Amino acid sequence: MKRTLPLAICLVIGVSMVIQFFIPHPVSLRYNSTILTWVIILTAFALILAIGNVFVHHGHKIVKQQPGWFYSAVTIVSMVIVAIIGLFWGIGGQSLFQKIYLNILSPLAATMFALLAYYMASAAYRAFKARSIESFMLLAAAFIVMIGFMPFGQYIHPRLPDFAEWIMQVPNMASKRGILIGIAFGAIATALKIILGIERSWLGGKD
């Protein structure tokens, strides 16, 4: 019963939503709206679960004094303080919440991301070797696109930006389109497997 009922709900809702898509009747549209509102509410509950999970995970580390427990304490204290500030003193443009966001979180996140430039430069120097014809072509295409998209690409040759754009519009798009079609077929197959109860991993656990 624990597995049959969710599978039955999944089958009924899945099939009815597919049928609903092709029937633009007010009743059908109202049904669609109701289901979508439920989905939004359920997703919001997932956020509450995630917050609970953060507390359990980091709380466990603090209690057990595991390595790095101090960072877990910082995580929980920061989360609680920012949540309290946002809940009681507002989240407007001039609020303390927004100031914390812009002056602490924003520079920290930007710094972490900016460090990637250093790793990428070092990794590109060490790894991008033209060991075969294919890797040479990849390198050549990368150079053309990089230079063509730079502001001074047009000064090297006036047609270079157009050539870079052609690489993006033709060879790149041909491969991307193939991938997209593959993903679409995969998504249809997976959706059908879930609706028909063939794929059951989403139920989690065991009987």
Place this chain on the structure above:
Amino acid sequence: MKWHERLTGIDRRIIYGLLTIFIIAPFFIPLKLRENIMPQTKKLFDFMESIPPHEKAVIISFDYTPSTYPECHPMAVGLLRQCFKRKIPVIGMSFDPQGPGMAVDASDYVLSEINREAASPDDSVRYGIDYVYLGYKAGFEAAILEMGENIASVFPRDHLGTPVESLPLMARTKNYKDIAIALIITAAAYPDWWVLYAQSRYGVKVAAGLTAVMAAEFYPYLQTGQFTGMLSGMKGAAEYEELMLRHNYTQELGKAERGMNSQSMIHILIILFIIIGNIGYFLSRKKK
């Protein structure tokens, strides 16, 4: 160590040091290179120019985080400035939990600039009439679909908790039929869902401002016409700033244009290092 072996073994501290110089130097020595405008940027700009003032609203979905601020934020600022100056109503929203902070920052910046220059209250941008920010909503797939029927049912209150029916702009904007275009500024795959659910099902026009690394994935949507335009990374943002300058929306170039100088310099540096590494690699292989 032989000289060609040195070419493949440059110390990473030298690479990091040169990179730092190449990033910082253009901020003090401006290169003044003008952007070559890509067709997808021009297409979006032209479409925005064709939207009649005071009629259909534009949705701007602020779905980026501070880590992609240099690429995405100038796009948001440019698009908001163009909408506000052309009196196109804007409805802002976010499906990324970190989006509201970026949205509030971008809108506050542009609003203060426009309202400072406004000669009369009619020239200013008024919250609720010309601009609304609806805040964050979880469950973006369902939300994008449901907004095709009723935006207010997805966002019953705005970012600060005001009921949306009390806002004049929202009272006359029921669903996608009242939207001129949805602009998705993001570093994630949200535009896919806007194309799948909003564009394909409800026919609303969609355009995206993306980080450069993502842009290649979305070119098919440009060719099919499912994207009305696209801004690719900092270059796309700089191109938009250039177009804004040419059309007198602003008197000076913005952060993206300045950032592009640094980005161009480090691209050159990376290309040089790759060439040096490959020369060293080939010479070493020849000797063996």
